[in-house]
Amino acid sequence: MKLWQRLVGQGYSGATPYRYWRIYITAVNSASPALYEVEFRGSVGGADLTSPSTTAQGDANTDGGYPAVNAIDNNGSTFWYTYSMTNAWLAVDLVTAHVCAEVAITAYGFSNSPKDFVIQGSNTSLTTGFVDVATFTGQTSWVGGTQRTFALPTGEPSAGGSAFLTLSNFSSGTFVNPTYAQTSDNQYATRTQANGGASTITFDAAITGVIPIGMALLGIKVYVEGKCTSAPIDITSFEMTFPTFQLGVTESILSVGGPTDKLGITSLSSIASNTFRFANYSGASSDISVDDIRIEVFWGL
Numbered sequence: 001m002k003l004w005q006r007l008v009g010q011g012y013s014g015a016t017p018y019r020y021w022r023i024y025i026t027a028v029n030s031a032s033p034a035l036y037e038v039e040f041r042g043s044v045g046g047a048d049l050t051s052p053s054t055t056a057q058g059d060a061n062t063d064g065g066y067p068a069v070n071a072i073d074n075n076g077s078t079f080w081y082t083y084s085m086t087n088a089w090l091a092v093d094l095v096t097a098h099v100c101a102e103v104a105i106t107a108y109g110f111s112n113s114p115k116d117f118v119i120q121g122s123n124t125s126l127t128t129g130f131v132d133v134a135t136f137t138g139q140t141s142w143v144g145g146t147q148r149t150f151a152l153p154t155g156e157p158s159a160g161g162s163a164f165l166t167l168s169n170f171s172s173g174t175f176v177n178p179t180y181a182q183t184s185d186n187q188y189a190t191r192t193q194a195n196g197g198a199s200t201i202t203f204d205a206a207i208t209g210v211i212p213i214g215m216a217l218l219g220i221k222v223y224v225e226g227k228c229t230s231a232p233i234d235i236t237s238f239e240m241t242f243p244t245f246q247l248g249v250t251e252s253i254l255s256v257g258g259p260t261d262k263l264g265i266t267s268l269s270s271i272a273s274n275t276f277r278f279a280n281y282s283g284a285s286s287d288i289s290v291d292d293i294r295i296e297v298f299w300g301l
Contacts, residue, residue: 015099015153016161017212018121021049022091022130023103025084027116029140033088034081034108036145038071040092041102044151048072049100055093057126059084068092076145079108091126096209097163100133102151109144119152123210124166161215162259165271165295166206174199175290184225184292191278191288193233198279201290207268211299217268219259219298224276227251230286238275240264247278247288259298268297 021040025033039048050056050072058068059082066081068090082088100121107113116137120130134152142148172178174191178201181189191199211217222242224235232246235254241264245256257263265271276293280286 016121016133016163017097017099018123018133019094019097019209020091020122020124020126020130021094021100022089022120022122022126023105023114024118024120024130025088025114025116026086026118027114028085028088029111029113029115029142031109031111032081032083032085033114034066034079034112035071035090036076036079036106036108037074037104037147038080038090038092038106039104040094040098040100041104042098042100044102044149046101048104049094049098050092055126057091058082059087059089061088076106081108081112093126097123097212099161099212100152102149104147104149106147107142107144110142112144113139113142115139119150123163123206129166161212161300162296162298163210165210165297167203167293167295168206169204170201171203172199172201175201175288181290181293186291188226188289188291190290193278193280193286193288195230195280195282195284195286198277199288200275200277201293202273202275203293204273205268205271205295207272210268210297215299215301217262217266217297218300219257219261220263220265220271221255221257221259221261221296221298222263223253223255223292223294223296224290225251225253225292226288226290228280228282228286228288230280230282230284232282233286233288234279234281236277236279237263238277239271239273251289251291253292271295
């Protein structure tokens, strides 16, 4: 069962900081998009989080003579241009995660301005992992060379926030297809485990830039989606301290920890590399199936 979707959107209160931000244009007013400047601001009316040295990238149809960096170079005479009339995008890498409260856009001209667009954030890369932060439609009040600003929903950044770590490099000496434990997609990392024995899955977690500057680690929550044919299967971590955490015969999403429980660690560096142990104390051989592993990090002041 693909159970993980039930939990989407149930994160901690507060704005979500992202390392990568982009404008994703789904419709223009008449011609291919061309933007003089795009500013991503940490507060309404505040300073631009980008600079001329910020890494920027445009979609595959960006004109090589008018690259994405032109839109963040603080030069009102240069611009980014793409031939994509729809699904055009320009992304920036802020190096560390930031809350973005406002976007300021200066279009080359009315015809080249975005009519419908989405501001998105990601903690994965310049090209993947983006989620919608704010959607704007029917934008026709553009004047070439004149800046327009768009406020983004932020809540109260000081209240704290949360993010799921990007996990990778799943491996195991005993589980078959350990990489299947990376995504909730009805494909399973599997292991037939004898009674009294245990097997492990190891993986890495991307921790750089996850917690915003000025915020502290408050808690960790671990989710495991899976099942077994003979229960229980005890799950433990070499790096974190779990309370009772056991797979059953019915597939479900198990979770331990929370917004104020650090599961025994003091720094995210402790979980840059992880080993999860699945031990069979059911009294019989058991087929273990792991569909997904996730780690959520909570922060605040």
